[in-house]
Amino acid sequence: MPKWFMPLAGVNAVMFAAAPFLIARADYESTMGLVQKIFYFHMPSASMFLLSAVVCGIASARFLFGGSPRQDRLAYAAAELAVLFGAITLVTGPLWARKAWGVWWAWDVRLTSSLMGWMVAWAYLLVRKYGGPGSDKLAAGLALFGMANVPFVYISVNYWRTIHPKTSVVPTLPADMGTALWFSFACFLLLFTLLLRVRVHLEEQRAKLDTLYLSLDE
Amino acid sequence: MRTSLTYFLLLLVACAPLMAQQPQPAPPAATDEFVPISQLPAQDQLPAAPLLVTAYAFVWVALFGYLLSVGRRLTKVQREVDRLESDIARGTRT
Numbered sequence: 001m002p003k004w005f006m007p008l009a010g011v012n013a014v015m016f017a018a019a020p021f022l023i024a025r026a027d028y029e030s031t032m033g034l035v036q037k038i039f040y041f042h043m044p045s046a047s048m049f050l051l052s053a054v055v056c057g058i059a060s061a062r063f064l065f066g067g068s069p070r071q072d073r074l075a076y077a078a079a080e081l082a083v084l085f086g087a088i089t090l091v092t093g094p095l096w097a098r099k100a101w102g103v104w105w106a107w108d109v110r111l112t113s114s115l116m117g118w119m120v121a122w123a124y125l126l127v128r129k130y131g132g133p134g135s136d137k138l139a140a141g142l143a144l145f146g147m148a149n150v151p152f153v154y155i156s157v158n159y160w161r162t163i164h165p166k167t168s169v170v171p172t173l174p175a176d177m178g179t180a181l182w183f184s185f186a187c188f189l190l191l192f193t194l195l196l197r198v199r200v201h202l203e204e205q206r207a208k209l210d211t212l213y214l215s216l217d218e
Numbered sequence: 219m220r221t222s223l224t225y226f227l228l229l230l231v232a233c234a235p236l237m238a239q240q241p242q243p244a245p246p247a248a249t250d251e252f253v254p255i256s257q258l259p260a261q262d263q264l265p266a267a268p269l270l271v272t273a274y275a276f277v278w279v280a281l282f283g284y285l286l287s288v289g290r291r292l293t294k295v296q297r298e299v300d301r302l303e304s305d306i307a308r309g310t311r312t
Contacts, residue, residue: 020274035266038273045277084284091280092273099264191281198288205295212302 001201009194015187019180026180035099038092040180043170044188045088046114050150051192052082053117056124057147060140069207072136075143077199079124081192082146086118101163109156110164117153120146 019040029036056078063071093111094104105111120142127139157166173181256263 033266035269037270041274041277084280088277088280091276095269095273095276099266099269102259195284195288198292202288202292202295205292205299209295209299209302212299212306216302216306 001198005194005197008190012187012190012194015183015190019184019187022180022183026176027174029177032100035096038096040184041188042089042092042096043181044185045085045092047185048188048192049082049085049089049114049117050153052078052085053121053143053146053150055196056082056121056143057150060143060147064137064140064144072140073200073203073207074196075140076128076203077196079121079128079139079143079146080199081195082121083118083125084195085188085192086114086121089114090118106163108162108164109160110153110162113149113153113156117146117149120149 023037023040026037026040028034056075059071059075059078062068063075093114097106098104124139124142124146127135127142131138154167156162157164158168170181
């Protein structure tokens with residue numbers, strides 16, 4: 001692991017310990033009250049979910065057209081993170097919706113397209129695990145569809161009728177709400193970078209293991 | 219002094235209709251029935267705190283669970299790499 005990894009992991013742990021204090025200090029939203037505070041972890045995890053899908057898609061495209069195993073390892077790592085952050089998004093969202101909307105789930109465009117993106121990430125991992133020889137290229141093709149879904153998820157709230165808050169909410173946040181949100185966002189972004197690095201390292205070690213087994217056979 | 223007081227009172231009386239025309243804040247409506255909480259819309263009956271705590275608890279559990287899982291997988295692979303490397307080194311020496 002690189003030298004910067006452990007100090008940055010320490011910084012990230014301190015940031016995550018400080019985040020609840022900033023979130024608690026932020027004003028209550030006028031109509032939703034306390035439950036709106038789920039937003040401060042929901043939105044950053046949703047952003048990391050979309051970022052993972054983009055990283056997975058770009059790395060898969062580079063693997064498909066360039067054939068670099070390094071890009072394949074990056075794509076595999078990013079797909080796993082898409083499943084992790086997607087799960088956080090899809091669990092925290094309904095918990096917030098139950099109070100704010102009166103229902104756990106609504107089949108509107110934002111929620112449905114997010115669920116589809118999450119299922120594509122799961123499909124990627126399942127193909128990689130059980131697909132046999134050639135599954136890396138098949139999964140890379142799936143990742144392209146996962147990435148194509150990302151802009152659709154992002155803009156969906158602005159073009160279709162939905163009860164999900166629009167993207168315009170974030171730039172108009174008052175100072176204390178904005179500080180809590182962007183601090184949480186920085187926490188999640190750093191965590192994403194660290195997890196991606198450690199997960200890529202795991203794939204590198206697996207590749208090394210394969211090489212060692214091959215050299216033993218010879 | 220008495221004259222100025224008289225003028226002040228006259229002015230006050232003259233302004234009274236104007237002041238009466240100012241919009242007055244409506245008093246809250248008198249309660250004519252009690253509504254049991256069970257008859258409120260579903261989202262108004264729910265306490266927010268358990269939902270908030272569940273959401274944050276899930277985030278922590280998911281992140282720690284993933285960290286543990288990656289850590290365990292990495293340790294396992296690392297051990298096997300070390301074992302194979304030592305086997306190969308021993309094989310080369312003999």
